Amino acid sequence: MAQLAPEQLTQLAAQFGTPLYVYHADKIREQYKQLTTAFNGSNVVFFYACKALTNIHILRFVRDLGANVDCSSINEVKLALHAGFPAQRVLYTSNGISFDEIEEAVSLGVNINIDSLSNLAKFGKRFGHNYPVGLRLRPNIMAGGNLKISTGHDKSKFGIPVEQLEELLALIREHNLHITNLHIHTGSEIKDVEVFVKGIGVLFDILHHFPELRSIDLGGGFKVPYKEGDGATDIPLLAQKVKEAFGAHPVAQALQIWFEPGKFIVSECGYFITSVNVIKETAAAIFVSVNSGFNHLIRPMFYDSFHRIINISNPQGPAKNYAVVGNICETDTFAWDRELPEVREGDLLVFLNAGAYGFEMSSSFNSRYKPAEVMVNGDEVKLIRERSNFEDLLRGQVPLAP
Numbered sequence: 001m002a003q004l005a006p007e008q009l010t011q012l013a014a015q016f017g018t019p020l021y022v023y024h025a026d027k028i029r030e031q032y033k034q035l036t037t038a039f040n041g042s043n044v045v046f047f048y049a050c051k052a053l054t055n056i057h058i059l060r061f062v063r064d065l066g067a068n069v070d071c072s073s074i075n076e077v078k079l080a081l082h083a084g085f086p087a088q089r090v091l092y093t094s095n096g097i098s099f100d101e102i103e104e105a106v107s108l109g110v111n112i113n114i115d116s117l118s119n120l121a122k123f124g125k126r127f128g129h130n131y132p133v134g135l136r137l138r139p140n141i142m143a144g145g146n147l148k149i150s151t152g153h154d155k156s157k158f159g160i161p162v163e164q165l166e167e168l169l170a171l172i173r174e175h176n177l178h179i180t181n182l183h184i185h186t187g188s189e190i191k192d193v194e195v196f197v198k199g200i201g202v203l204f205d206i207l208h209h210f211p212e213l214r215s216i217d218l219g220g221g222f223k224v225p226y227k228e229g230d231g232a233t234d235i236p237l238l239a240q241k242v243k244e245a246f247g248a249h250p251v252a253q254a255l256q257i258w259f260e261p262g263k264f265i266v267s268e269c270g271y272f273i274t275s276v277n278v279i280k281e282t283a284a285a286i287f288v289s290v291n292s293g294f295n296h297l298i299r300p301m302f303y304d305s306f307h308r309i310i311n312i313s314n315p316q317g318p319a320k321n322y323a324v325v326g327n328i329c330e331t332d333t334f335a336w337d338r339e340l341p342e343v344r345e346g347d348l349l350v351f352l353n354a355g356a357y358g359f360e361m362s363s364s365f366n367s368r369y370k371p372a373e374v375m376v377n378g379d380e381v382k383l384i385r386e387r388s389n390f391e392d393l394l395r396g397q398v399p400l401a402p
C-alpha cells in the first residue's frame with residue numbers, strides 16, 4: 001500500500017512549513033488501478049469527481065492515469081479543460097444552476113447532466129435534438145455516511161424525482177430532446193453495494209423510455225476507511241454485481257457504465273500536517289491547539305467526521321488522551337478524547353484521509369492564510385500551491401482611500 005513515511009512528512013514540514021497539505025500521487029494511482037482492475041472487461045468509464053480536490057496538478061495527474069472528470073460547477077469545468085482534459089472527457093453534473101452556465105457548458109462542448117425540469121425545458125427550447133444531454137434523476141434511495149452527504153433520498157433537492165417521469169417524457173417529446181445518459185448519485189460514503197444494485201433497478205425500470213441512451217451513470221460515493229477497522233466499499237463485489245445486472249439486461253448490456261468517484265480516488269492520498277502551538281491542561285481535557293482549524297479542514301466540525309491523527313514527532317511517547325482543537329475564534333474541535341502518544345508544543349500532528357474535501361473546503365476565516373499544497377510522486381516532490389499571503393487577503397477588496 002502506497003504510504004508516506006513519518007520521516008518524509010517531517011522533512012516536508014521542515015521544507016515547506018505548516019499547516020501543509022501533502023498528496024501522495026502513488027496512492028491515487030493505486031486507487032484508480034483498483035477500480036480499473038475490478039471492472040476489467042466491462043464497458044466502464046470513471047469520471048473523477050474533482051470537487052474533492054481540484055488542484056490542477058492533481059487534475060493533470062488523474063487525466064494522465066486515463067480517468068475522465070466530473071465537475072460540479074462551470075469553473076470546475078474550466079479548470080478541467082485548463083488541466084488538459086479534452087471536452088468529451090469532461091462531464092458537468094449540474095444542480096440548481098443558472099441556464100447561462102448550461103449554455104456555457106454547451107459552448108465548451110462538454111457532457112452535461114441536467115437536474116431539473118425547468119432547466120430541461122429551457123435546454124429543449126434552445127437546443128432541441130442538437131446537443132446530446134444526460135438527465136440527473138432522483139431515485140428516492142436513502143444512502144450515505146450522514147444526512148448532509150445523502151443526495152438521492154425522497155426529500156433531497158438533487159435531480160428530477162423519478163415519480164415525475166410522465167412530465168419528463170412529455171418535455172422530451174415536446175422538444176425532441178436527445179437523451180444519451182441517465183444519472184443518479186445517492187450519496188457519499190456508501191459502503192453497502194446493494195445501494196448501487198437498487199439504483200440500477202430504478203434506472204432499469206425506466207430505461208425503455210429512452211431509446212437514444214448511450215450510458216448509465218451511477219454517480220460516486222464509494223466509501224474509504226477513515227477509522228481503524230472501518231469498512232470500505234467492496235469494489236470487486238460491486239464490479240461483479242454491476243456486471244451481472246448489466247449483462248442480464250437486453251438493452252443495458254450495450255450501454256457504457258459511468259461512475260464518479262471523488263473520495264475513493266483522493267481521500268487516502270492526503271496528509272494534513274499541523275504544528276502544536278499550545279498545550280492547555282484543564283479539568284475537562286488536555287487541549288492541544290494546532291496552527292490550523294476548521295478554516296483548513298472543516299469535515300470534523302461540519303460532519304462530525306473522524307480523521308485519524310498521528311503524532312509524528314513523538315511516536316514512542318506514552319499514550320494520553322487529548323482534545324485536539326484549532327485556533328479559530330469559535331468551537332473548533334478536530335477530535336475529543338483522542339488517545340495519542342504524548343504531545344508536546346512544537347510537535348507535528350498529521351491528519352490522515354485529508355485529500356478529499358480538505359483543502360477544497362478550506363477558507364480564510366479569521367483572515368488566516370490557506371495552507372500550501374505539495375504533491376509527492378515517486379521520488380519527485382513538487383509544491384503545487386503556495387501558502388496564501390497577506391496580498392491574497394486584500395485581493396479583490398477595493399483599496400482604501402488614502
Ligand code: LLP
Nearest residue numbers: 049185188189220221222260261262263357
Ligand atoms: N457525483 C456527484 C454528482 C456528487 O454530488 C458527488 C459528491 C460525487 C460524485 C462524489 O462523491 P464521493 O465519491 O466523493 O463520495 N464534502 C463531503 C462530501 C460531499 C459530496 C458531495 N457530492 C465530505 O467531505 O464528506
